[in-house]
Amino acid sequence: xxxxxxxxxxxxxxxSKIKGRFAPSPSGRMHLGNxxxxxxxxxxAKSRGGEFFLRIExxxxxxxxxxxxxxxxxxxxxxxxxxxxxxxxYQSDRSPVYETYYQLLSDKDLIYPCFCSRSQLHxxxxxxxxxxxxxxxxxxxxxxxxxxxxxxxxxxxxxRVILPDATVSFHDGVYGPQQFNLAQxxxxxIIRRSDGVFAYQLAVTIDDGLTGVSQVVRGRDLLSSxxxxxxxxxxxxxxxxDYLHLPLLITTTGARLAKRERSSDLGFIRSVCPRPEILLxxxxxxxxxxxxxxxxxLPGLLAVFDTKKIPKEDIIISEDYWQRFTACRTC
Numbered sequence: 001x002x003x004x005x006x007x008x009x010x011x012x013x014x015x016s017k018i019k020g021r022f023a024p025s026p027s028g029r030m031h032l033g034n035x036x037x038x039x040x041x042x043x044x045a046k047s048r049g050g051e052f053f054l055r056i057e058x059x060x061x062x063x064x065x066x067x068x069x070x071x072x073x074x075x076x077x078x079x080x081x082x083x084x085x086x087x088x089x090y091q092s093d094r095s096p097v098y099e100t101y102y103q104l105l106s107d108k109d110l111i112y113p114c115f116c117s118r119s120q121l122h123x124x125x126x127x128x129x130x131x132x133x134x135x136x137x138x139x140x141x142x143x144x145x146x147x148x149x150x151x152x153x154x155x156x157x158x159x160r161v162i163l164p165d166a167t168v169s170f171h172d173g174v175y176g177p178q179q180f181n182l183a184q185x186x187x188x189x190i191i192r193r194s195d196g197v198f199a200y201q202l203a204v205t206i207d208d209g210l211t212g213v214s215q216v217v218r219g220r221d222l223l224s225s226x227x228x229x230x231x232x233x234x235x236x237x238x239x240x241x242d243y244l245h246l247p248l249l250i251t252t253t254g255a256r257l258a259k260r261e262r263s264s265d266l267g268f269i270r271s272v273c274p275r276p277e278i279l280l281x282x283x284x285x286x287x288x289x290x291x292x293x294x295x296x297x298l299p300g301l302l303a304v305f306d307t308k309k310i311p312k313e314d315i316i317i318s319e320d321y322w323q324r325f326t327a328c329r330t331c
Contacts, residue, residue, distance in 0.1 A: 018050025020215040022081075023204065025057045026068035030075055031264040032283075032317065033219070033249045033257040039283050040246055041217035042081045043305045044173075050215070054083035055207060058092045059197055075266045079276045080298045089211070091203055098198040101206050101236055102191065105161055110235070113148055113157035114140040114190065136160065136187030156195075160188040161202070161232070168227040173244030174310050175220065180227035189228055205229050209238030220245040220314075221256070244307065248314045249286070257317060264317070286315055 022038045024030060030038075045052045056072065058064035073088065105111050116139050141162065143151070151157070163182040172178050180186070191202040208216065208229075216226075223245045233240040249257045257264045273279050277295040284301045285293035288309040 018045050018048045018215050019053060019211070019213050020045030020050055020217060021053040021055055021208070021211075021213050022076075022083075022217075023055040023057050023207075024072055026064045026066075026072055028068060029265040029267050030072055031257050031266065032269065033264070035075065035079065035266060035279070036249055036283050036286060037218060037246060038076060038081055039079070039280070040244075040287055040310070041215075043287075043302060044215060044217050044244060044307060046302055047305045047307075051084040052081070053085045053089075053211060053213060055089045055211075056091065057200070057204070058090055059200065059203055061092050064092070071266075075270075078270065079280065085211075089207065091207065094203070094207070095198065097210070098203055098206055102159075102198065102202065104236065105191070108235070110162045111159050111191070112141055112143075112162070112188075113152070114160045114188075115151040115155045115157050116140060117155075134187075135185065136189075138188060141188060158190045158194045159192040161191045162188050163228060163231060166231075168230050170226060170230060170243060172223065172226075173217075173242065173307055174247075174312060175223065175245060178223065178226070180224055182227060182231060185224060186228050201225065201228055202232065205232040205236065205238070208241060209233060209236060214239075214241050215244065216241045217244045217246065219248050221248060244310075246287075247311055249317050250314050252316060252318060287311075 020041050022041045024034055024038070042052050054073075054076070056064075056069045058066075058069060069088075069090070076083070102111070114136075116136075118134070140157075140160070148157075163186055165181070165183040167179055167181050169177070169179045189199070189201050191199050193199060207213075223243075226243045226245075230240050251257065269279065275295065277297050280298060280301055281290060281296045282293040284290045284296060284304075288311045289301060289305055290296065
């Protein structure tokens, strides 16, 4: 990879206590993959004597009603995955905070308006990452003031942050050494949508930085996102966290579990799974901590937890997996 190297140091060396987090988006009822990630994040923090922080990523209140957020809190409490930050942080309440750091980037001349639509980028044959994400080619970065004014008459712009042609290196807790070139693997990021809503990459970096999160546990589909986030951490003056990415739970067709699949949502699972210990045992087994998916309580699972046992390969969930819970009603 080309570009100047950015070597990221181990963030935990600078903090006295591990602080992990779970940050779901309440666009529907949590599914098996969400709670699998929540459990892993809780275990990773608590196994090292740390704190577990809960944040609700409801940047778009239309897609993320508070009723779904309430169900997330209920499901976590049912499993015993309590959080240490008391009042839950909701991103929908934090636009003034994001505005402050957005202006900081603007003052550094790192933000510019982008008038491109997704369809235009497809027509322009913009490069794509392996996951299908469009790598922005910088179309609007060099527009003159006059060109910006003309385009603004026809389309409300989104706003992007300039990412340099630089390589970000870091060590992942499961997948080991990682290296991404910001320009080649990402391109300039949208950090504010055309409707004014702040985008995920900016909000998550600010919230992790301000709340002192030192350990981020999440699915491997977000592995490459660590690179631009690490750049933003440094640019905004925050200490970056350590990362641990998990293998994905996938269907027999290779697709990720989705909230639209009723058999994997927590409402359905709780209807056939009378005790949280049954689900904890199944999830502990998926995480490589147990030799068999037998019921176990949270202290028991915490006692055997070791990040070195987390598998690297994605995990196939058969369509009848929930029958295991039904069979364990009398366990």
